[in-house]
Amino acid sequence: MTDLRNKFLESVDKLFERRQFQSLKELFDTMEPVDIAEILAEKAAPERAFLFRLLPKDLAVDVFEFMEGSEREEMLAGFTDTEVASIIEAMSDDDRTALFDELPAQTVTKLLSHLSAEERKLANTLLNYPADSAGHIMTPEFIDLKEGMTVAQAIDRIRATAARKETIYTSFVLGPDRRLKGTVSLEDLILAAPETPLTALVDGNPVFVATSTDQEEAAKTMSRYDLQTLPVVDKEERLVGILTFDDILDIVQEEATEDFERMAGIRPVEEGYLDAGVVMLARKRLTWLLVCIVTQLFSSTILERYTFALESMVALAFFIPLLIDTGGNTGTQAATLVIRGLTVGEIGMSDLRGVLFKESLSGLLLGSVLAALASFRAWTMGTGFGVALTVAISVVGVVMLGNLVGALLPFIAKKFRIDPAVMSGPFITTVVDILGLLLYFEVARRVLGLG
């Protein structure tokens, strides 16, 4: 695919140099909008605007929808008011909402003025739903049918209204109060005899969500029921919009990114990495780093308490990094498995006991292997049998600790209705570190008869 784009890029450059604009137009017409958007992204602003104006209007809108935030702003700034109006009007409602979300409020107000009264009302409605709600990203461009219709009438209505609709493959049957009565697929309509009453084909128990439903929840519902379209209803159960296939993919990707960030102790970053400012990125990372370093201050206190042990046996210090690192690693592993299981719904709250049992067992297994290695090393360093034994016991202990803490904390978060992913690796590592140090020096005190 990348090769293909490079070839296109070369052709575009050549045709542009030779001023063969008609051929350029025809070339663009054979390409996918997303590829054109990428090629335009590599051009300087004036050339980009020029090339963009070569595109036929429908294609121009599609290409615009695929452009990055900063490029879009630049383009809009350079356009005449008529050009802006024609693009904004032609965008689909959910893409327009996404565009408005990323622009400054002032620009949005200006852009809203380009819309027709009806379009403006719709845009405002969508913008007023909370940013992470289904209402915010739904599109009101669905096909509605009435209960009393026949198949032939339904198909006629679909043909007549299809042009501005997001999908024609599912239509929505509404009662007189615009309440959702059911859905009917184009497939069933096509395959049925024209005079069949619509009611014979309607799925009367459609799955739906509310405008206030969280987007992640809506995505899960679509994925669970393998739906390509999900109806969104208001408080009175009137159908106000639908979510479609492309919305859900974006949500799933964004949620995964957020979970990755949370698990590394980073507060969710809205922008892409390259677009985000250094200070903003640092701020998103600072919270958990501060929590961890403040917690780690206890580790200094613990070690200070055991000064007597360190002074009489300095070799004990040699294994501190190995020990706490191993505990942190196993904790992160266990937490990752449990968090992912809780997130995709494979693990439920009632599985806690089973999970802890499993982690104890695997901790014992893993700990034994790692302990053998570490204590053998201690022995070859000539630290003596006592230190080697202390290391062995502590590694097994710290691996089990890591597994149990890593498995338990996500359950606790979930219990308090917090995203289990906030029980991030850094935090779990810190907790396990401190418990592990206590364990290590207590074992040392007993085994070596110190203090």
Added chain:
Amino acid sequence: MTDLRNKFLESVDKLFERRQFQSLKELFDTMEPVDIAEILAEKAAPERAFLFRLLPKDLAVDVFEFMEGSEREEMLAGFTDTEVASIIEAMSDDDRTALFDELPAQTVTKLLSHLSAEERKLANTLLNYPADSAGHIMTPEFIDLKEGMTVAQAIDRIRATAARKETIYTSFVLGPDRRLKGTVSLEDLILAAPETPLTALVDGNPVFVATSTDQEEAAKTMSRYDLQTLPVVDKEERLVGILTFDDILDIVQEEATEDFERMAGIRPVEEGYLDAGVVMLARKRLTWLLVCIVTQLFSSTILERYTFALESMVALAFFIPLLIDTGGNTGTQAATLVIRGLTVGEIGMSDLRGVLFKESLSGLLLGSVLAALASFRAWTMGTGFGVALTVAISVVGVVMLGNLVGALLPFIAKKFRIDPAVMSGPFITTVVDILGLLLYFEVARRVLGLG
């Protein structure tokens, strides 16, 4: 949704106790297959088999497709040969392939014998593509049209063949050699006049992949071009199957899970957490733990080399956990941001310099804040100005180290065409630990004038 399932569950129990099987049948008919599968999962095997037999055949197949691996095996074992044959035959090809994947080879051979000769050939073909290829999960159940048709002929063919096809919303126009000439949407067909030649509606530049294309790659292509259906062609560019919407969602979820596991230093686990055995889980986790602990053995050697420093200033040991933990945390954060950026394609190889610059700057910022906190603590512990200064310098240094190593290693992996996510948190932590310890003791030696 969960409340709804609980209510269904109660009703099913009541009707079952009262032996009102006709009402049970009717209740099942109003429910979604995935919900029925979940209710059956909570029943003991004999009751489950009994309830399953109440389902009408179409619904039974749908429910079966939603069941878990172990339940399916149990069900198949309890069925008569005729029952097995009717279910296996009626399943869609891609779901059947998924079923065969999780069963023992012997059972698969037995099940294949239940299929008609043609179905068996198809199943075998799909099974012989590598497990992570597009060919393995594609379905050959697509609608094919000929170039010379009119719209009316095309719609007639769709009606006639729709029953066993995965989707009727996109049809595929093939040349005489079965090469893919283009695609046409049902939407365009419905909206066009019946006598229009098909060629007028065909998209002649469809995006497609090869049977050997990696599933992840295919999912990215579908997501990139917002496709609901993706054609899969063989080496001679003949159309052999399609991927659909529900396939891609599963792939995206699985890939995210794998990346989570890799980043925590766990080799990808095929089963869900609860289904996976303890020994298998431990094996998947052991590799990276071993790599890390062997690398950590160097840390013991480093600390041994600096025994003189530890003996003359035991307070230096107090800050070892804090220091290496902070380095590991910042390294994991930086790696997560960079890996995710590389995975979703937002960061490219050419961005390396920009990324390293950004991470240096944010390292300086974050390091300064954390260093102020840590050295203030050192000072209040009465360790003296020298140790406090050593801690301050080292924290800034280790945070910058963490950022640079965390950002650089994923780029190196990508360069060698390895998934950047294998540069797992545990490994980055270990590398940063060791470099951080060296830095700490070298700073200490100079600031405190030791050795």
